[in-house]
Amino acid sequence: MAAIPKEKPSRIDEARAQFARYKADVKARGKPFYPYAMFHDTIMSLVVVCVIIGLAAMWKWSAWGPGHDPTHKGLLGPEVDPPADPGTTSFVPRPDWYFYFLFYLLRIFKWPESVFLGTIGVPTIALILLIGLPFLDRRRERRLSARPVAMVAAVLTVLSMAVLTWKGATANEALASEVIADVPHWVQVENLPSNALPGAKLFATAGCTACHTYAGAGGSNLGAPDLTDIGTRNLGIDFQIRHLQCPSCVNPGSPMPHFASLGNERLHQLAVFLEASKGAH
Ligand code: HEC
Missing domain, CATH: 1.10.287 (Helix Hairpins)
Incomplete structure (x- = not known):
């Protein structure tokens, strides 16, 4: 009877043998998870928690400074920052x-x-x-x-x-100071009347160009439309102000932030500028 040719061990057999060797190895030389690894993890977690508590204590006590001045800059920053300015x-x-x-x-x-x-x-x-x-x-x-x-x-x-x-x-x-350098160019290409100038400057500095493009300036974000010829749509001063005060109230779902904090006078200036923007010539 011919001998059955010895088959090459399959990959599964190989993996099984390897796993068996690994298990035997662990048994002979390894350490069980409990308590060794657990002890190790506990110590490390304690160290991390202590560092966080230490940093918090350092921040608090160094920020208090002389005479409990809350704006005193400590080692890790002041306890409270100056209040945010919504009109910036x-x-x-x-x-x-x-x-x-x-x-x-x-x-x-x-x-x-x-x-x-x-x-x-x-x-x-x-x-x-x-x-x-x-x-x-x-x-x-x-x-x-x-x-x-x-x-x-x-x-x-x-x-x-x-x-x-x-x-x-x-x-x-684009920093506000850089966009404002474009305003004279806008006046020229758009033929803006002088009463639109304050609004143009506001438009350049209030952050509008972070989302809107205007006569080639600014960047387009969140799907905001180009406003070079927004005035040709004759939306009206009133609409512009209401839109700036609460964009999503007049255009439901609008992701544009509201600019009510600019105050009525500045909103009116912006609206005049927008309505005067009849497109670049
Ligand atoms: C964070 C991005 C963002 C900023 C900043 C932003 N807008 Fe908008 N704006 C949008 C988006 C998105 C739309 C489209 C949705 C809409 O019409 O409200 C839009 C639409 C408009 C429209 C068209 C409204 C209409 O009905 O078609 C005008 C005008 C406008 N913005 C003016 C401004 C002015 C002025 C500023 C600065 C004071 C400004 N936007 C700042 C995102 C922005």
């Missing part, structure tokens, strides 16, 4: 630094076609890949040099986030 016209909204990379993605992906892909799609896909990684990569190899694909992917991810963070940090947000 020079504020350039920026996220905290750890969101700069997402913030910069918003500049690469343009509203509305690809913004969802850029801000929700890309991070979600990256997270799903991360969660799926243990199921995709089942090798036991842990040496970095033996994992070129994972290494390249990790380096590329860190690099692209670093570059995006850096680009976001140095992004040239």
Whole structure:
């Protein structure tokens, strides 16, 4: 009787044997989770909590300073910042630094076609890949040099986030002082009457150009329309003021922030400017 040829062990058999070796190894040399790993984790958690409590105490006591002055700058910042000014016209909204990379993605992906892909799609896909990684990569190899694909992917991810963070940090947000330099150009191309000038200056400084383009200036965000020839629609001073006071009241669902805090006089100036904007010639 011919001997049955010995089959090559299948991959499953190989994995099983490897797992058995691993179990035997753990039994011979490993330590049980309880109490060893648990003790380890408890100590580390305690250290983290102590550091947080320490920082909080340092902030509080150093901020109090001499004579309990709440605006005194301590080691880790003042206890309270000065109150926010709702009428500010020079504020350039920026996220905290750890969101700069997402913030910069918003500049690469343009509203509305690809913004969802850029801000929700890309991070979600990256997270799903991360969660799926243990199921995709089942090798036991842990040496970095033996994992070129994972290494390249990790380096590329860190690099692209670093570059995006850096680009976001140095992004040239059009400052109000820069947009206002365009006002004479607007007056010229739009043939603006002199009573529209205060409104034009306000428009350049109140943050409108963060979302709206006007005669080539500003950036378009959130789907805000170009306002170069908004006046040709003859919406009326009254409508403009009501819209600025509460955009979503007159255009339901409008994501434009309300500007009621500018006060009636300035809203009127803005409305005059908008109605006088009959398009660039
Ligand atoms: C955060 C983004 C954002 C800012 C800042 C912003 N807008 Fe808008 N604006 C929008 C969007 C989005 C729309 C479209 C929805 C709507 O009509 O309300 C819009 C619409 C408008 C319209 C057209 C209204 C209509 O019925 O067609 C005018 C006029 C306007 N904005 C003026 C201004 C002025 C003036 C400022 C500054 C004081 C300003 N916007 C600031 C986002 C913005």
